[in-house]
Amino acid sequence: xxxxxxxxxxxxxxxxxxxxxxxxxxxxxxxxxxxxxxxxxxxxxxxxxxxxxxxxxxxxxxxxxxxxxxxxxxxxxxxxxxxxxxxxxxxxxxxxxxxxxxxxxxxxxxxxxxxxxxxxxxxxxxxxxxxxxxxxxxxxxxxxxxxxxxxxxxxxxxxxxxxxxxxxxxxxxxxxxxxxxxxxxxxxxxxxxxxxxxxxxxxxxxxxxxxxxxxxxxxxxxxxxxxxxxxxxxxxxxxxxxxxxxxxxxxxxxxxxxxxxxxxxxxxxxxxxxxxxxxxxxxxxxxxxxxxxxxxxxxxxxxxxxxxxxxxxxxxxxxxxxxxxxxxxxxxxxxxxxxxxxxxxxxxxxxxxxxxxxxxxxxxxxxxxxxxxxxxxxxxxxxxxxxxxxxxxxxxxxxxxxxxxxxxxxxxxxxxxxxxxxxxxxxxxxxxx
Amino acid sequence: xxxxxxxxxxxxxxxxxxxxxxxxxxxxxxxxxxxxxxxxxxxxxxxxxxxxxxxxxxxxxxxxxxxxxxxxxxxxxxxxxxxxxxxxxxxxxxxxxxxxxxxxxxxxxxxxxxxxxxxxxxxxxxxxxxxxxxxxxxxxx
Numbered sequence: 095x096x097x098x099x100x101x102x103x104x105x106x107x108x109x110x111x112x113x114x115x116x117x118x119x120x121x122x123x124x125x126x127x128x129x130x131x132x133x134x135x136x137x138x139x140x141x142x143x144x145x146x147x148x149x150x151x152x153x154x155x156x157x158x159x160x161x162x163x164x165x166x167x168x169x170x171x172x173x174x175x176x177x178x179x180x181x182x183x184x185x186x187x188x189x190x191x192x193x194x195x196x197x198x199x200x201x202x203x204x205x206x207x208x209x210x211x212x213x214x215x216x217x218x219x220x221x222x223x224x225x226x227x228x229x230x231x232x233x234x235x236x237x238x239x240x241x242x243x244x245x246x247x248x249x250x251x252x253x254x255x256x257x258x259x260x261x262x263x264x265x266x267x268x269x270x271x272x273x274x275x276x277x278x279x280x281x282x283x284x285x286x287x288x289x290x291x292x293x294x295x296x297x298x299x300x301x302x303x304x305x306x307x308x309x310x311x312x313x314x315x316x317x318x319x320x321x322x323x324x325x326x327x328x329x330x331x332x333x334x335x336x337x338x339x340x341x342x343x344x345x346x347x348x349x350x351x352x353x354x355x356x357x358x359x360x361x362x363x364x365x366x367x368x369x370x371x372x373x374x375x376x377x378x379x380x381x382x383x384x385x386x387x388x389x390x391x392x393x394x395x396x397x398x399x400x401x402x403x404x405x406x407x408x409x410x411x412x413x414x415x416x417x418x419x420x421x422x423x424x425x426x427x428x429x430x431x432x433x434x435x436x437x438x439x440x441x442x443x444x445x446x447x448x449x450x451x452x453x454x455x456x457x458x459x460x461x462x463x464x465x466x467x468x469x470x471x472x473x474x475x476x477x478x479x480x481x482x483x484x485x486x487x488x489x490x491x492x493x494x495x496x497x498x499x500x501x502x503x504x505x506x507x508x509x510x511x512x513x514x515x516x517x518x519x520x521x522x523x524x525x526x527x
Numbered sequence: 528x529x530x531x532x533x534x535x536x537x538x539x540x541x542x543x544x545x546x547x548x549x550x551x552x553x554x555x556x557x558x559x560x561x562x563x564x565x566x567x568x569x570x571x572x573x574x575x576x577x578x579x580x581x582x583x584x585x586x587x588x589x590x591x592x593x594x595x596x597x598x599x600x601x602x603x604x605x606x607x608x609x610x611x612x613x614x615x616x617x618x619x620x621x622x623x624x625x626x627x628x629x630x631x632x633x634x635x636x637x638x639x640x641x642x643x644x645x646x647x648x649x650x651x652x653x654x655x656x657x658x659x660x661x662x663x664x665x666x667x668x
Contacts, residue, residue, distance in 0.1 A: 290587070470536045470569075470592050477534035477571055477596040477641070478625065479564045505569050507538050509590045 096345055096408050099215040099247065100208065103355050104410050108403075111354050111411065116149045118383040119358065123147045123156070125174060126389050132171045133159070133391065150358060153381065153392070154369050160394045161194070164334065169195050174389040185233040186333045196333050197387035203242065205384050209331075209339030209353050210243020216344045216351075216408070217302040217327040219273055221248030226269075228262055228276035228284070229307065231255040235337030236307050240275040243339060249273065256280060259287050270299040278310040278318065278326075282449050285321035295323030304329050306338050309418055309436040313443035315347075328417060334393055335380045341415050346407050349414035356384050359413060360392070361401055372401045378415065398425075426521060428455055429462045431499045435520045438466060438501075441492040445485075446474055452511045456524040464501045466493065469508050528661040529597040529645045531579045535572040536592040539565060547572065547591060554585040559665065560630030560639060575600075575630070575639065577666065597645045599652075600660040602668075603629075603636045613638065613657065620651035632668035 098104045106114075124144045126133050136157040137143070146155060164172065173180075179199050186194040198206070219225065225244040229236025237255055244251040252265050256276065262284060265271060274281065281303055288298060300322055306329035318326045330350050331338035340357055341350035352359045361376040362369055370376045378395045382388075397418035406414065419434055426433045439449045450469040455462060474485060486503050493501045512519045537543045544563070551558065557577040564571045576582045579595060586593040603609045617624060617640075625641045637660070642648040649659060660668075 472592050472594065475534075475536050475592045475594055477532070477573055477594065479566060479571060482569070482571075483566065505536075505538075507536065507543070507590065508592055510538075 097215050097218070097220070098410075099212040104212060104351075104412065106355075106411055108411060112150065114355050115358055115383065118355075119150055119153065119381070120144075120147060122381075122383050122389055123391065125386065126391055129174045130172055130389065132163070132167045133157075153358065153360070156381075156392050158367065158379065158392045158394050159390050161396070164194050172388060172390065173197055175199060175386050180387050183233075184235045184238065184333050184337060186235075194333055196336075198336075198385075199387045202336070202385050202387050205356060206239060206336040206339060207242030207246050209336065209342075209356065210239045210329075211246035212243075212353065213304060213327070213329050213339050213342030214240075214243050214247045214249065214273065214275075216342055216410075217273065217304050217325070218345075219244075219247050219249055219302065223247070223249040223273050224252065224269055224271045225249035225273040225275065226252040226254055226262070226265060226271040228254050228256055228274060228280060229338075230257075234307075235331065235333050236275075236277070239331065239337040239339055240304065244273075244275075259284060263288055263291065263293075266298065266300060267293075272299060272301050273304065274300050274302075274322070274324070275304045277307050278305040278314055279308055279449065281305050281318050281322065281326070282314065285318060286448060289321060295321060298323050300324045302327060304342075306330055309434070310449075311417075311436050311440045311443070313440050314449050317443055317449070330415065330418070332380075332395060334388075334390055334395075335382050336385065340380070344406065344408035344410055349402060349406075349416055351406070351410045351412040351414055352401075354412045357382055359401060359415065361399075362394075364394075364396075364398075372403055372413070375400045375419075378418070426453065426455060426523065428464050429499050431497060433464075433497055433499070437496050438493065441489065441496050442468060445489045445492050447471060447489065450508075450511050451520070452522060453520060454522045454524070462525065464499065465504055466501045467504045467506045467511060469511055470505050471508065528659060529599055529649060530575065530660070530662045530665060531595040532573050532598045532639070532641070533576055533579055533582050533586075534594050534596045535574075535586060537570045537572055539568050539570050544570075544572065546589075547586070550585055550589045550591070551576070551582060554581060556582045556585065560628065560637075562626070562628035562639075564626065573598075573626075573628070573641075575665065579662075596641065599640045599642065599645065599649055600665060601638050601640070601657060602632075602660065603638055605634075605636055610638070616652055616655050616657050617642075617648075620648065620655065622648040622651060635668070637665070637668065 127144045180197045182198045227240045231237030303324045303326045315326045327343040329338045329342045331340040341352040343350050358381040360379040364377040378397045381391050399416045399418045403413050448471050452467040454465040559575040561574040583593045623643050627640045
């Protein structure tokens with residue numbers, strides 16, 4: 095039987111959702127206008143006042159915010175309330191440029207925790223579960239978000255944070271953890287390690303995994319479900335909007351429900367910035383309806399996905415987003431071709447390798463070089479050089495047919511690809527353009 | 528009887544072979560014979576050791592990919608034509624050799640053969656009067 099954390103709102107009819115969004119949007123635009131000078135100026139440039147926004151049908155009139163705005167307004171320029179009302183910041187792991195710093199009031203955190211609680215309950219969690227949170231705690235939103243959600247559900251929470259794999263496994267086995275929350279790459283690593291230690295899927299007490307903060311493929315889901323003996327659920331979020339729990343997967347495991355009572359999602363054409371109809375692929379844009387400390391309106395996530403409002407078997411009515419094909423931050427343009435790390439992952443898993451890889455792009459004599467380092471696994475190793483090279487060739491051919499360009503595969507020793515905060519470093523771009 | 532060779536995956540860069548021998552030395556594993564197959568980016572170390580289980584366990588603990596491979600070991604006396612003689616048996620039995628390497632004992636020399644079908648090859652060569660060495664016999668030479 096499907097369970098809900100907040101059934102009434104999670105199953106509200108569309109008209110009810112719209113009514114809530116209309117009411118909250120008007121108040122939020124007024125709140126931002128009154129408190130965030132940076133955005134007020136942006137509205138004034140478009141000759142807008144809060145009176146021009148009468149319902150969500152007027153949302154498209156509002157200016158966008160992007161990562162560039164966050165950088166320009168760093169650190170306090172987008173703050174929506176007095177500092178005395180803020181109780182915490184979180185910050186992105188920021189691979190390039192300035193870190194993003196987002197602020198929270200206590201109410202903002204409560205709301206975020208509730209979003210994560212919805213995700214945990216949708217993955218089958220109850221107050222009888224033991225929930226191990228192996229996302230990094232600290233500035234990264236992963237740990238604090240799922241920790242808060244787990245508390246709201248009433249699970250026994252094990253705040254292991256990331257790293258120290260042996261201790262992670264000890265807690266899973268000794269305390270009989272039933273839910274694991276971490277990045278999919280760390281889940282894969284834990285799975286591998288447990289397999290090496292001789293644990294079979296049926297020995298592992300886990301029943302569900304809530305994995306996010308990285309793009310991952312359906313193949314990886316099947317792989318994780320098999321090794322750990324669990325059902326694996328995706329969760330989506332971003333620090334700018336709150337953190338994990340903006341959207342989450344239900345029992346159908348096909349797309350993530352966006353918490354529409356707190357966030358309005360739009361899909362736009364990333365080039366023309368035009369709003370696209372539901373069902374069309376484009377860039378995801380969020381308007382945060384309740385957040386007071388960091389109230390972003392029409393924030394461009396750079397995530398490419400689609401929205402669908404088909405009836406879901408789980409009974410939830412909120413719109414679903416597809417797994418992002420990859421954050422456009424992650425997207426690489428190599429020899430003029432768009433490459434998403436998730437595509438490489440798909441090929442690796444299909445060809446029998448683990449999803450441990452690193453993409454290294456460089457530019458030599460005005461041509462992009464494209465190397466994929468792949469960790470050797472016991473399954474793919476033989477003592478025969480010719481056989482290893484033949485398998486490598488199969489992998490290179492697979493990558494070529496998936497991506498349309500040739501990649502050079504380098505086989506590297508196990509566990510040599512760097513992992514930071516449990517979040518794998520997938521791309522090293524050395525090109526100086 | 529075929530014996531277990533330990534095969535290890537190594538990246539082709541400075542220090543990797545030494546990292547491996549370090550692990551073996553630290554854990555008291557004695558290498559009896561060793562051969563290295565290399566390509567531009569990776570290599571495979573093949574070796575006979577005094578304790579194959581200990582060797583693979585400690586290597587796995589240190590994140591090396593290591594595997595057992597069955598190989599055949601034959602004694603070769605130190606005189607002209609002895610390798611030729613043994614290879615002739617292989618050729619008459621139509622056994623394909625994937626790779627081979629040698630090691631010297633206190634008295635005689637020994638050749639290690641990796642063949643495509645170990646069991647069948649062993650039987651064919653046995654029928655010709657050529658007996659491969661067991662793990663215990665190797666420990667004594």
